[in-house]
Amino acid sequence: MFKALFLILSFGLLFNSDNDKENIGNKTVIRNKTKKEKVNIIAVGDNLIHNSVLKSGKINDSTYNFNRLFDVMRNDFQEADIAVINQETILGGSFVPYDGYPNFNSPNELGDAMVKAGFDVVLQASNHTLDVGVKGVTNCIDYWKKQKGITYLGINESEKEKANVKIIKKNGIKIALLNYTYGLNGHILPEDKSYLVNLIDTTLIIKHLQKAEELADFTIVFPHWGEEYVYKPNKSQKELAKLMTEHGADLIIGTHPHVLQPIEWIESDNGNKALCYYSLGNYTSGQKATPRVLGGMAKLTISKKDCSICIEKAEIVPTITHYEWVNGTSLHQTYKLSDYTEELEKRHSLNHYDSTFSIKTIQNLVNDIIGEWIVNQ
Numbered sequence: 342m343f344k345a346l347f348l349i350l351s352f353g354l355l356f357n358s359d360n361d362k363e364n365i366g367n368k369t370v371i372r373n374k375t376k377k378e379k380v381n382i383i384a385v386g387d388n389l390i391h392n393s394v395l396k397s398g399k400i401n402d403s404t405y406n407f408n409r410l411f412d413v414m415r416n417d418f419q420e421a422d423i424a425v426i427n428q429e430t431i432l433g434g435s436f437v438p439y440d441g442y443p444n445f446n447s448p449n450e451l452g453d454a455m456v457k458a459g460f461d462v463v464l465q466a467s468n469h470t471l472d473v474g475v476k477g478v479t480n481c482i483d484y485w486k487k488q489k490g491i492t493y494l495g496i497n498e499s500e501k502e503k504a505n506v507k508i509i510k511k512n513g514i515k516i517a518l519l520n521y522t523y524g525l526n527g528h529i530l531p532e533d534k535s536y537l538v539n540l541i542d543t544t545l546i547i548k549h550l551q552k553a554e555e556l557a558d559f560t561i562v563f564p565h566w567g568e569e570y571v572y573k574p575n576k577s578q579k580e581l582a583k584l585m586t587e588h589g590a591d592l593i594i595g596t597h598p599h600v601l602q603p604i605e606w607i608e609s610d611n612g613n614k615a616l617c618y619y620s621l622g623n624y625t626s627g628q629k630a631t632p633r634v635l636g637g638m639a640k641l642t643i644s645k646k647d648c649s650i651c652i653e654k655a656e657i658v659p660t661i662t663h664y665e666w667v668n669g670t671s672l673h674q675t676y677k678l679s680d681y682t683e684e685l686e687k688r689h690s691l692n693h694y695d696s697t698f699s700i701k702t703i704q705n706l707v708n709d710i711i712g713e714w715i716v717n718q
Contacts (some may be wrong), residue, residue: 377646378513384425384639391627392441395669405450411458419459427464433477444472466495466520471528494520503536506552517553522565527637550588561592572617593617597608600632601710629694634662656716659707
């Protein structure tokens with residue numbers, strides 16, 4: 342695999358063109374000798390289905406529809422070449438009741454809404470993956486296997502699948518995708534099914550990265566890591582990010598803390614570089630604190646020219662989870678912060694739980710955590 346050529350950027354990096362001039366009649370025609378392919382990637386954070394979110398999608402005792410969760414930003418997801426979401430909760434099946442915290446179980450209809458919204462990649466390795474046991478994981482795998490064009494990560498139906506590195510080829514670029522979680526909230530994988538969930542195991546991660554180096558042009562790792570509600574990465578995140586960079590990760594996008602964390606370039610001792618979004622916060626949730634309704638949508642453009650790969654553009658769009666009670670139901674939607682209005686702010690149910698909530702408070706928090714990376718659209 343040709344290693345990515347990473348250069349420091351703010352809002353873009355331009356290649357020098359390599360062209361030939363050819364005289365045809367009285368015209369000079371410039372012919373491009375090289376071909377540059379691009380892939381536009383969007384990723385959002387934790388889709389955390391608390392009971393209020395679950396109730397927002399309930400039509401009747403046996404039917405759900407969660408399309409509303411994605412309506413506002415649907416065009417962004419559909420226009421991206423690759424759109425990624427961290428599905429924090431398991432689509433566990435109806436053999437046990439659908440439920441929120443602490444043991445989450447979400448309906449398959451949530452998956453239907455993600456497919457309709459335009460997501461291509463679904464992350465399923467989280468601390469809640471085993472909330473309803475082995476049967477919940479196998480139901481989730483069975484569901485995603487039936488969805489055309491969806492790549493699910495982090496859960497496996499066999500040792501063979503666990504050893505495999507999933508690759509998406511888009512616009513001439515082969516991208517390897519890896520997903521791991523730090524733990525399972527005390528739940529234990531059966532010895533004969535230890536392959537079900539990818540845990541953060543440096544031996545496994547290194548093996549996957551080595552295979553990705555052989556098979557792909559570019560490697561993205563999605564670790565479920567860090568400390569909840571903490572705005573800065575901890576020592577273990579820093580160490581793991583450096584290890585993954587050393588062994589070939591080109592981009593790292595983290596989940597789990599439920600709040601935004603910084604973005605930075607990582608450089609390992611062997612000279613490899615990777616861009617790391619430590620945490621994108623929540624995409625949606627029922628959490629009742631101002632920092633936890635703030636999330637981020639990572640936006641990146643990966644370019645390939647001849648045999649060189651680079652991150653041409655890297656940004657983050659701040660988002661806000663909005664929920665309000667209407668006729669006894671909590672209605673959830675996620676907006677870009679730049680599109681969020683004072684009228685919506687007044688109607689947000691969070692006003693009843695957190696007196697600090699306001700657009701200004703959110704904007705100040707964004708600036709403190711990820712200021713220089715912000716784009717408003």
